[in-house]
Amino acid sequence: MSSLAFSILFVSFFILSLVLRFWLSSRQLRHVMAHRGAVPADFAEKIPLAAHQKAADYTAAKIHFGLLSLLFSSTVLIGFTLLGGLQWLAIALLPHTGNGIVFQIGLFVAFAAVSGVLDLPFDYYRQFVLEERFGFNKMSLGLWIVDALKGTALGLVLGLPLIWVVLQLMEKSGNLWWLYTWLVWIGFQLVMMVIAPTLIMPLFNTFEPLKDDSLRQRIEGLMARVNFAAKGLFVMDGSKRSAHSNAFFYGFGANKRVVFFDTLIASLTQPEIEAVLAHELGHFKLQHNLKRMVIGSVVSLAFLALLGYLKNQTWFYSGLGFDPMPGVPSDAVALLLFMLVLPVFTFLFSPLTSISSRKHEFEADAFAATHTDARDLISALVKMYEENASTLTPDRLHSTFYDSHPPASIRIHQLNLAVR
Numbered sequence: 001m002s003s004l005a006f007s008i009l010f011v012s013f014f015i016l017s018l019v020l021r022f023w024l025s026s027r028q029l030r031h032v033m034a035h036r037g038a039v040p041a042d043f044a045e046k047i048p049l050a051a052h053q054k055a056a057d058y059t060a061a062k063i064h065f066g067l068l069s070l071l072f073s074s075t076v077l078i079g080f081t082l083l084g085g086l087q088w089l090a091i092a093l094l095p096h097t098g099n100g101i102v103f104q105i106g107l108f109v110a111f112a113a114v115s116g117v118l119d120l121p122f123d124y125y126r127q128f129v130l131e132e133r134f135g136f137n138k139m140s141l142g143l144w145i146v147d148a149l150k151g152t153a154l155g156l157v158l159g160l161p162l163i164w165v166v167l168q169l170m171e172k173s174g175n176l177w178w179l180y181t182w183l184v185w186i187g188f189q190l191v192m193m194v195i196a197p198t199l200i201m202p203l204f205n206t207f208e209p210l211k212d213d214s215l216r217q218r219i220e221g222l223m224a225r226v227n228f229a230a231k232g233l234f235v236m237d238g239s240k241r242s243a244h245s246n247a248f249f250y251g252f253g254a255n256k257r258v259v260f261f262d263t264l265i266a267s268l269t270q271p272e273i274e275a276v277l278a279h280e281l282g283h284f285k286l287q288h289n290l291k292r293m294v295i296g297s298v299v300s301l302a303f304l305a306l307l308g309y310l311k312n313q314t315w316f317y318s319g320l321g322f323d324p325m326p327g328v329p330s331d332a333v334a335l336l337l338f339m340l341v342l343p344v345f346t347f348l349f350s351p352l353t354s355i356s357s358r359k360h361e362f363e364a365d366a367f368a369a370t371h372t373d374a375r376d377l378i379s380a381l382v383k384m385y386e387e388n389a390s391t392l393t394p395d396r397l398h399s400t401f402y403d404s405h406p407p408a409s410i411r412i413h414q415l416n417l418a419v420r
Contacts, residue, residue: 001313001315001319002315002319003314003315003318003319004319005315005319006315006316006319006320007082007319007320009319010081010082010319010320010341010344011082013344013345014074014077014078014344016348017343017344017347017348018070018074020347020348021070021347022067022070024395024397024398024401024402025063025066025067025398027395027397027398028059028063028394028395028398029059029060029063029064030395031393031394031395031398032056032059032060032391032393032394032395033056033060035056035393036052036053036056036057038052039052039392040392040393040409042409042412042413043382043392043408043409046379046382047382047385047386047392051386051389052392054134054389055385055386055389055390055391055392056391056393057134058134058389058391059389059391061130061133061134062130065125065126065130069122072118072122076115076118077340077341077344080111080321080336080340081320081321081322081337081340081341082320082321083321084321084322085321086111086321086322086333086336086337087321087322087323089107089110089111089114090103090107090322090325090328090333091325093106093107093110094325094328099327099328099329100329101164101167101168103328103329103332104167104329104331104332105160105163105164105167105332107332107333107336108163108332108335108336109156109160111336112155116152123148124144127139127144128141128144131242134389135243136242136243136244136389137241137242137243138239138240138241138242138243139240139241139242143240143241147204150203150204154200154203158192162184162188163332165184166181166184166335167331167332169181169184170311170331170334170335171329171331175308176308177308178304178305178307178308179301179304179305181304182297182300182301182304185300185304186297189293197231197257205236205237205238205240206236206237207234207235207236207257207259208234208235208237209232209233209234209235210233210234210235210260211235212265214270215265215270215273216233218270218271218273218274219233219258219273219274219277220233222274222277222278222281222371222372223258223281225371226278226281226285226371227285228281228284228285229256230249230256230257230258231256231257232257232258233257233258233260234257234258234259234260235259235260235261235262235265236259236260236261236262237262238261238262238263239261239262239263239266242263243263243387244261244263244387244388245261245263245264245267245384245387245388246261246264247259247260247261247264247273247276247277247280248280249280249281249284258277260273260277263387264276264384267383267384267387268380268383268384269376269379271372271373271376272376272377272379272380272383273380274372274376275368275372275373275374275376275377275380276368276377276380276384278367278368278371278372278377279364279365279367279368279377280364281367281368281371282363282364282365282366282367282368283360283364285367286360286363286364286367288360288363288364291360292360295356303338303342307334307335307338310334310338311330311331311334316334316337317330317333317334317337320337320340320341322337350401350402351400351401353404354399354400354401354402354403354404355400357404357405358403358404358405358406361404361405361406361411362406362411362414365377365411365414365415366414366418369415369418374415374416374418377415378412378415378416381408381411381412381415382412385408390408392407392408392409394407
């Protein structure tokens with residue numbers, strides 16, 4: 001393939017994905033606002049009109065902000081690729097680092113720094129304007145800054161060694177570097193699953209043992225019924241950042257922990273909390289998480305194999321606005337370009353991920369309905385939809401591309417069948 005042909009291919013997919021994203025967003029906006037005036041019949045007795053309208057307005061605000069973010073990120077993408085931004089960054093960095101591994105790691109750091117600075121205004125607006133407007137932001141500016149600094153430090157501590165290993169493999173392990181890199185990546189993910197509960201997540205949140213004895217006994221009874229062993233039951237101070245709520249478990253093997261947002265504890269009854277956790281445990285017992293890991297691993301192997309081919313093709317670089325420099329390794333450039341353009345080529349396949357995820361959600365709901373009262377899960381979901389300002393009237397096609405969970409009406413209809 002020539003560099004011109006690849007440039008045309010990239011631009012074609014870029015325009016197609018951009019137009020499709022805008023069209024889907026416009027459909028979602030029109031559909032949500034067209035149904036803003038009345039609560040859907042299935043929810044009319046459970047959700048006030050004011051809450052339904054708040055959800056519609058919140059959805060509309062997120063769409064408008066998302067479109068602005070999409071335009072900006074698309075501009076940045078073209079700037080880094082076809083307009084030569086990554087080339088300029090490499091040329092500016094080279095005199096200060098030499099042409100070895102320091103240059104390659106430095107290019108990653110410089111790219112991350114520029115991208116992070118460009119994203120800061122959008123991150124700020126999302127948290128302190130959009131979320132604040134609808135009453136969800138509980139985070140102070142100081143905490144936001146501290147979180148950003150912690151995230152940056154964590155990225156350097158964990159990311160730089162990983163990048164160094166990958167670049168070494170790309171340079172020294174021959175044509176099968178992508179296979180060895182995949183094995184390293186799988187190992188890295190497993191290590192993160194082990195250390196995240198005790199070393200990483202506590203850097204950002206406080207986890208306290210569940211103190212409510214009656215709720216603890218109810219939850220422990222559920223875990224015994226489904227044969228799920230956990231290291232502990234914890235409450236996370238999610239309210240210091242957001243009014244949104246959830247429950248989850250994390251960790252690996254014997255290190256698994258069950259966690260409830262404090263906002264969830266405050267808003268749901270004990271039977272409802274039990275039902276929500278039963279849904280999450282359903283994902284584990286039905287091996288959804290394992291299946292996703294396996295699928296993700298296979299996909300990542302395929303993408304790395306593709307990169308193993310592309311990194312030796314001059315048209316891949318020049319077609320994306322980068323002219324390889326004689327005597328300067330291009331492994332870091334290949335990785336960055338691949339990460340930049342991959343979402344452009346894969347967006348059309350988003351419904352495949354959504355279909356699989358929705359299937360798992362239905363199965364987890366059915367599991368919860370088997371081990372708890374389905375009516376408790378229904379009432380919990382209705383409360384969570386209301387409190388999180390989730391729209392009850394999404395556009396079906398938009399939902400197919402973007403939503404990992406089924407629409408509220410379909411999901412609750414399935415649960416009502418279990419009640420009957």
